[in-house]
Amino acid sequence: MDIPRIPLGSWIEGGLTWLTSEYSVVTRGISRFTQTGINTLNDGLMWLPEWALLAIIALICWKLAGPRLAIGGAAGLALIWNLGLWNPMIETLTLVVIATLVAVIIALPVGIAAALSERLYRVIMPLLDFMQTMPAFVYLIPAIPFFGIGSVSAIFATVIFSMPPAIRFTTLGIRQVPVELIEAADAYGATRSQKLFKVQLPLSLPTVMAGINQTIMLALSMVVIAAMIGADGLGSEVWRAIQRLRPGDGFEAGIAVVILAMLLDRLTQSLRRSSK
Amino acid sequence: MDEQRPVKIKVRGLSKVFGKQPKRALELRDQGLKRPDILEKTGQTLGLSNISFDVYEGELLVIMGLSGSGKSTLIRCLNRLIDTTEGEIIIDGENIPTLGEKALLECRRRHFSMVFQNFALFPHRTVQQNAEFGLEIRGIDKTERQKIAHTALKQVGLEGWEDAYPNQLSGGMQQRVGLARALANDSSVLLMDEAFSALDPLIRKDMQQELLQLQTKMQKTTVFITHDLDEALNIGDRIVLLKDGEVVQIGTPEEILTQPANDYVRRFIEGVDRARILTAASAMRPLRTTARESDGPRTALHRMREHAIDSIYVTDRDRRLLGLLEADAANAAIQAGTEKITGHLTQDFRKVSPQEPLQNLFAMFSEKSFPIAVVDEEQRLLGVVVKGAVLDELARAGEQ
Numbered sequence: 001m002d003i004p005r006i007p008l009g010s011w012i013e014g015g016l017t018w019l020t021s022e023y024s025v026v027t028r029g030i031s032r033f034t035q036t037g038i039n040t041l042n043d044g045l046m047w048l049p050e051w052a053l054l055a056i057i058a059l060i061c062w063k064l065a066g067p068r069l070a071i072g073g074a075a076g077l078a079l080i081w082n083l084g085l086w087n088p089m090i091e092t093l094t095l096v097v098i099a100t101l102v103a104v105i106i107a108l109p110v111g112i113a114a115a116l117s118e119r120l121y122r123v124i125m126p127l128l129d130f131m132q133t134m135p136a137f138v139y140l141i142p143a144i145p146f147f148g149i150g151s152v153s154a155i156f157a158t159v160i161f162s163m164p165p166a167i168r169f170t171t172l173g174i175r176q177v178p179v180e181l182i183e184a185a186d187a188y189g190a191t192r193s194q195k196l197f198k199v200q201l202p203l204s205l206p207t208v209m210a211g212i213n214q215t216i217m218l219a220l221s222m223v224v225i226a227a228m229i230g231a232d233g234l235g236s237e238v239w240r241a242i243q244r245l246r247p248g249d250g251f252e253a254g255i256a257v258v259i260l261a262m263l264l265d266r267l268t269q270s271l272r273r274s275s276k
Numbered sequence: 277m278d279e280q281r282p283v284k285i286k287v288r289g290l291s292k293v294f295g296k297q298p299k300r301a302l303e304l305r306d307q308g309l310k311r312p313d314i315l316e317k318t319g320q321t322l323g324l325s326n327i328s329f330d331v332y333e334g335e336l337l338v339i340m341g342l343s344g345s346g347k348s349t350l351i352r353c354l355n356r357l358i359d360t361t362e363g364e365i366i367i368d369g370e371n372i373p374t375l376g377e378k379a380l381l382e383c384r385r386r387h388f389s390m391v392f393q394n395f396a397l398f399p400h401r402t403v404q405q406n407a408e409f410g411l412e413i414r415g416i417d418k419t420e421r422q423k424i425a426h427t428a429l430k431q432v433g434l435e436g437w438e439d440a441y442p443n444q445l446s447g448g449m450q451q452r453v454g455l456a457r458a459l460a461n462d463s464s465v466l467l468m469d470e471a472f473s474a475l476d477p478l479i480r481k482d483m484q485q486e487l488l489q490l491q492t493k494m495q496k497t498t499v500f501i502t503h504d505l506d507e508a509l510n511i512g513d514r515i516v517l518l519k520d521g522e523v524v525q526i527g528t529p530e531e532i533l534t535q536p537a538n539d540y541v542r543r544f545i546e547g548v549d550r551a552r553i554l555t556a557a558s559a560m561r562p563l564r565t566t567a568r569e570s571d572g573p574r575t576a577l578h579r580m581r582e583h584a585i586d587s588i589y590v591t592d593r594d595r596r597l598l599g600l601l602e603a604d605a606a607n608a609a610i611q612a613g614t615e616k617i618t619g620h621l622t623q624d625f626r627k628v629s630p631q632e633p634l635q636n637l638f639a640m641f642s643e644k645s646f647p648i649a650v651v652d653e654e655q656r657l658l659g660v661v662v663k664g665a666v667l668d669e670l671a672r673a674g675e676q
């Protein structure tokens with residue numbers, strides 16, 4: 001049995017090398033732009049005194065979800081502060097916010113287009129399956145030749161990894177709008193865009209929000225993993241604890257991730273409820 | 277029916293095939309095959325086949341048929357929510373099946389409002405915003421459309437509910453919102469697909485009544501779909517009866533009941549309470565004789581004897597009914613030496629309009645034995661109904 005091995009790996013490498021050299025201007029532009037965004041948000045959040053940011057977040061929780069989340073959130077953040085993990089937490093939060101923002105900005109139009117075109121739907125759904133079943137850190141590898149080691153690569157990988165649910169749920173939400181409501185809009189002579197903005201999007205909003213909630217959760221998990229390629233934040237605290245064999249530090253950072261995850265989850269869920 | 281009435285929508289040779297090779301299905305249809313055979317041979321459903329009818333300006337046309345007969349398909353072809361396979365639908369000179377995309381939108385906005393079986397209200401919009409929908413789509417400015425929607429909501433009795441959401445309302449009220457949304461739009465044609473079928477019977481009757489009242493006020497051209505014969509007979513000016521995608525009969529409720537086109541229609545109408553549907557006009561007979569106000573008592577008496585009757589209706593020169601002269605009164609007049617009969621008339625008889633339901637006439641017969649006079653709005657005497665004729669009419673209708 002001497003079937004030559006298919007050089008799949010070297011093809012992919014060749015493709016990536018070609019892409020990085022051909023589009024280095026583009027990638028460098030994106031890189032600089034993203035890095036500026038990260039730095040600005042990071043600096044802004046860190047410029048605020050800890051207690052002030054804590055109060056602001058608690059207030060937002062109160063407004064959106066009521067006193068329970070406000071108290072729980074404040075306690076959680078206070079614990080993170082007390083453990084000396086405030087700055088890594090901010091760095092992680094920044095990466096999550098920016099990655100989610102980019103993911104949603106791409107996902108919404110793609111999701112809408114896939115919902116409205118049967119052909120696009122059939123192309124995009126398997127692609128999403130592929131993106132989601134691929135092990136998360138594989139995305140880190142091609143990110144490095146494009147954007148080098150650091151936060152921009154982390155954002156790139158995170159966007160790709162966390163985008164699928166936002167696309168999927170947007171498509172699902174729009175396709176779920178009852179046909180009789182589409183018929184009603186058509187019967188009164190609505191154009192495509194009137195139908196989209198007055199009927200389809202408003203009615204799919206709760207579903208879209210559920211997708212965004214999942215995207216945020218995935219982004220958080222990916223941003224932590226992205227410490228492997230040099231992303232700052234809570235992930236790199238865990239990473240360092242592993243390397244130095246200090247399980248205590250590792251768990252502290254892990255608990256901070258859990259607190260942040262719960263806070264983000266409850267907040268977006270309350271947003272979703274209010275959009276119903 | 278009066279062929280001179282202005283036609284609002286003209287439907288000619290309309291067919292609809294659900295499937296990928298409609299030509300093939302239509303060929304088979306032309307060879308005389310019916311819906312089930314075509315479905316078996318080609319896997320395609322012949323939804324509608326060669327439908328032709330007119331919708332007159334201002335009438336309430338009911339399209340009736342059993343479930344699956346093609347009613348929803350037909351009404352959706354009118355505003356092209358479903359594309360037709362062949363045939364013409366002409367409204368104000370435009371052929372709807374061949375309109376371009378822009379023209380179609382324009383046509384829907386101008387001509388059609390639709391009310392749906394399951395209401396199809398927008399759950400994220402308030403009652404007021406639902407009523408405004410059609411106007412908003414047409415780009416009417418906000419204050420203007422709020423005013424119009426408010427008037428429409430008032431018309432259907434929903435004043436004060438503007439800020440509620442559809443899921444806070446009962447079924448009947450939701451359909452009122454659906455109706456308000458259609459009325460606010462002020463299109464030239466109102467399409468109603470089983471609009472009352474999802475409501476419980478009492479509410480349904482109320483809604484029918486209200487629709488009829490609105491209809492008398494506004495005279496809006498309406499195409500109303502139902503599978504319920506009672507509803508069709510109750511509200512329809514004319515009825516188009518569908519079966520398996522084909523027209524079986526077109527006519528007024530009375531024509532459908534008294535002259536069913538075939539056995540299918542006959543079976544269809546078997547369950548109807550005919551006395552409620554038939555009117556005085558169907559049992560009315562022409563008068564064999566009448567007296568004129570200028571006649572003397574002798575002439576009148578002579579006419580009565582000639583026709584072996586003991587009373588006679590008296591009219592003026594324009595055939596307006598003045599009263600009834602009984603044989604006894606005529607004799608009394610002769611004895612008194614009067615030359616005029618006008619002073620001896622009685623008003624102690626019953627008169628009805630031609631639309632009076634036949635069932636109401638039974639009660640009148642038990643009071644008086646005179647034939648019931650049938651008069652039009654100007655009190656002109658059209659004919660009479662005698663007791664036997666009512667029973668005859670019911671028996672005859674019952675046999676069929």
Ligand SMILES: Nc1ncnc2c1ncn2[C@@H]1O[C@H](COP(=O)(O)OP(=O)(O)O)[C@@H](O)[C@H]1O
Nearest residue numbers: 294321323341342343344345346347348349350
């Ligand atoms: N989209 C469709 N595809 C295939 N068949 C259809 C479709 N819509 C309706 N039909 C068929 O056409 C026939 C008429 O349906 P419809 O117009 O809904 O009847 P009705 O409203 O009188 O109950 C039925 O046999 C139905 O199964």
Ligand SMILES: [Mg+2]
Nearest residue numbers: 347348349470
């Ligand atoms: Mg139907």
